[in-house]
Amino acid sequence: MLIKSEKAFYTYNTHIESEGAVVAVNGVSIEIQRGEFVSILGRNGSGKSTFARLLNALLIPDSGTIIVNNIDTRDSDYIWEIRSRIGMVFQNPDNQIVATSVEEDVAFGPENLGIEPKEIINRVNQAIEMVGMSEYSNHSPHLLSGGQKQRVAIAGILAMKPECIVLDEATAMLDPVGRKEIINILKELNQNEGITIIHITHHMEEAVKANRVIIMESGQIKYDGTPKQIFSKVKEIKGMGLDVPQVTELLYSLKNMGLNINESIVNIEDAVNEIVKLVNKID
Numbered sequence: 001m002l003i004k005s006e007k008a009f010y011t012y013n014t015h016i017e018s019e020g021a022v023v024a025v026n027g028v029s030i031e032i033q034r035g036e037f038v039s040i041l042g043r044n045g046s047g048k049s050t051f052a053r054l055l056n057a058l059l060i061p062d063s064g065t066i067i068v069n070n071i072d073t074r075d076s077d078y079i080w081e082i083r084s085r086i087g088m089v090f091q092n093p094d095n096q097i098v099a100t101s102v103e104e105d106v107a108f109g110p111e112n113l114g115i116e117p118k119e120i121i122n123r124v125n126q127a128i129e130m131v132g133m134s135e136y137s138n139h140s141p142h143l144l145s146g147g148q149k150q151r152v153a154i155a156g157i158l159a160m161k162p163e164c165i166v167l168d169e170a171t172a173m174l175d176p177v178g179r180k181e182i183i184n185i186l187k188e189l190n191q192n193e194g195i196t197i198i199h200i201t202h203h204m205e206e207a208v209k210a211n212r213v214i215i216m217e218s219g220q221i222k223y224d225g226t227p228k229q230i231f232s233k234v235k236e237i238k239g240m241g242l243d244v245p246q247v248t249e250l251l252y253s254l255k256n257m258g259l260n261i262n263e264s265i266v267n268i269e270d271a272v273n274e275i276v277k278l279v280n281k282i283d
């Protein structure tokens with residue numbers, strides 16, 4: 001097991017009387033195994049970012065525990081160990097650039113870990129290659145597209161040899177092409193390198209690429225299952241103010257029109273097969 005959250009609570013004390021204390025994470029118990037690809041969904045303010053920050057000790061739970069790699073995040077002796085194991089990528093690519101060339105930017109993390117210069121060079125080259133940015137090694141990160149900047153941010157984490165990458169809406173500011181590139185890279189890192197991925201997103205088409213989908217509501221975990229299990233609850237999900245993937249929506253509408261169709265489908269190929277089956281029956 002890589003991550004274990006046990007009855008974790010986190011409250012923000014706003015010091016604004018009208019707002020008071022906000023319980024952002026409200027008793028989350030969950031285990032995440034090595035090698036999983038998890039998507040976290042939920043409406044604005046449901047506690048996704050706060051929970052993500054608990055995972056790499058950017059925040060410490062008020063009560064309950066978060067265990068990463070058998071280390072309690074409360075143990076301040078191991079804070080850098082945890083942060084190098086669980087890398088975070090945030091929403092705004094511009095805020096994550098720390099150097100004037102891609103290479104230097106990616107080297108920043110391993111340099112801070114005190115790794116040998118020779119080893120750093122190896123890691124940096126390898127990480128940049130893994131995200132397909134080798135031809136930009138000497139470029140200024142500021143001149144790259146949003147998607148390329150996020151790829152550089154991911155490379156910076158890879159250079160620290162992480163077990164897990166947590167992406168907090170890292171695709172939110174990207175165009176569809178940039179988003180797709182990031183998702184493809186995450187898939188590759190997960191499948192080929194065994195890196196655990198936790199991807200917070202508002203895009204259902206991205207969420208279905210995960211092996212596991214978690215939906216948060218009011219600081220708690222409301223649903224946890226495979227994409228198919230989760231998105232078959234179309235009514236419940238819509239009731240929470242969330243969308244379902246487009247193909248699921250289409251089949252759900254067809255079912256509501258009275259057609260005998262399986263609506264718990266989340267990808268295009270399965271949807272095509274289901275519709276072909278239906279058309280053949282009509283013939």
Ligand SMILES: Nc1ncnc2c1ncn2[C@@H]1O[C@H](COP(=O)(O)OP(=O)(O)OP(=O)(O)O)[C@@H](O)[C@H]1O
Pocket residue numbers: 012013014022023024042043044045046047048049050051
């Ligand atoms: N720094 C803060 N100070 C006070 N309250 C906060 C702070 N950060 C978040 N909150 C509150 O905690 C709750 C959970 O916020 P959080 O950012 O974790 O949600 P989220 O699911 O990531 O939302 P979004 O989809 O908008 O990113 C919200 O009610 C939010 O207003």
Ligand SMILES: [Mg+2]
Pocket residue numbers: 048049050168
């Ligand atoms: Mg958030």
